[in-house]
Amino acid sequence: xxxxxxxxxxxxxxxxxxxxxxxxxxxxxxxxxxxxxxxxxxxxxxxxxxxxxxxxxxxxxxxxxxxxxxxxxxxxxxxxxxxxxxxxxxxxxxxxxxxxxxxxxxxxxxxxxxxxxxxxxxxxxxxxxxxxxxxxxxxxxxxxxxxxxxxxxxxxxxxx
Amino acid sequence: xxxxxxxxxxxxxxxxxxxxxxxxxxxxxxxxxxxxxxxxxxxxxxxxxxxxxxxxxxxxxxxxxxxxxxxxxxxxxxxxxxxxxxxxxxxxxxxxxxxxxxxxxxxxxxxxxxxxxxxxxxxxxxxxxxxxxxxxxxxxxxxxxxxxxxxxxxxxxxxx
DNA sequence: TATTGTTATACTCTATAACTATA
DNA sequence: TATAGTTATAGAGTATAACAATA
Numbered sequence: 001x002x003x004x005x006x007x008x009x010x011x012x013x014x015x016x017x018x019x020x021x022x023x024x025x026x027x028x029x030x031x032x033x034x035x036x037x038x039x040x041x042x043x044x045x046x047x048x049x050x051x052x053x054x055x056x057x058x059x060x061x062x063x064x065x066x067x068x069x070x071x072x073x074x075x076x077x078x079x080x081x082x083x084x085x086x087x088x089x090x091x092x093x094x095x096x097x098x099x100x101x102x103x104x105x106x107x108x109x110x111x112x113x114x115x116x117x118x119x120x121x122x123x124x125x126x127x128x129x130x131x132x133x134x135x136x137x138x139x140x141x142x143x144x145x146x147x148x149x150x151x152x153x154x155x156x157x158x159x160x
Numbered sequence: 161x162x163x164x165x166x167x168x169x170x171x172x173x174x175x176x177x178x179x180x181x182x183x184x185x186x187x188x189x190x191x192x193x194x195x196x197x198x199x200x201x202x203x204x205x206x207x208x209x210x211x212x213x214x215x216x217x218x219x220x221x222x223x224x225x226x227x228x229x230x231x232x233x234x235x236x237x238x239x240x241x242x243x244x245x246x247x248x249x250x251x252x253x254x255x256x257x258x259x260x261x262x263x264x265x266x267x268x269x270x271x272x273x274x275x276x277x278x279x280x281x282x283x284x285x286x287x288x289x290x291x292x293x294x295x296x297x298x299x300x301x302x303x304x305x306x307x308x309x310x311x312x313x314x315x316x317x318x319x320x
Numbered sequence: 321t322a323t324t325g326t327t328a329t330a331c332t333c334t335a336t337a338a339c340t341a342t343a
Numbered sequence: 344t345a346t347a348g349t350t351a352t353a354g355a356g357t358a359t360a361a362c363a364a365t366a
Contacts, residue, residue: 011283024301030228075327099324137181141297143288230335232335
């Protein structure tokens, strides 16, 4: 559905692209989130476990940078995961302000079983695009991201 | 940052495209959300007001279809908007189960002032892509959306 | 002084299901 | 019976700011 807004030509073009980007992203997210419910995980929780699985134990500060969210919010998410014994906090010996966050065996088991079907599902959904189209989509999205906004170290992002 | 997951070639390609799509969408959303705070609106609230502005008064059921969310959740969002006298519920004369949701003058004033800078900001952000690239991005995103999932009437989506 | 992480507060949104009133 | 919308419940996430402990 094209925009109903009457703006300049450039605005119409940009709004149409924006709507389609948001909708595609939202629909895929929604589909995947529904499927993660089977593992009893929200997307944020999945993100934390996945980072720990693929990048190894790390501090909360580091996780919050990877997931682009605040320290206070990571505390909440980690609290929820810790209640279920999926992660544990270990005092960092070299910096006693920090914790190193680890997967527990149960947490590792959960994410190791949850990740592969998730990856296969993404592959299936993106299968409507050719490999070439997927690369082009990635290139265009990359151009859109992080432009002239509060940039980090460049090392952010999930462990995928 | 490319994926750290070791899967098939097709999986790597799809995951990389997926990460970039999600990140671009998330960053743009986050940027716009921060800017909407100036108007005291969340994105959901903006979405409702924007639909009402561009498509006119409609039932809650209709709004929920446009915004891809449940009736119960729209009740919550409308409650919050109604508290601030930005919308009003009017009993539908022909179907007494339904309400027609209207913008109040204050709501119309708010969204009429909030929308143009929002549209300009989107145009600015998408300005890193040429018009041709924006169209291609839109085409690829459209292919990704709504594939073999619970489809609606085809009339869904925001009023943009 | 700056940083890591927690706590407190308050709100928005989501999902689900049971419910009322109307069609 | 089905639909429009509300209410109830419960939980997750967010933002922000103040705070403690450590660097």
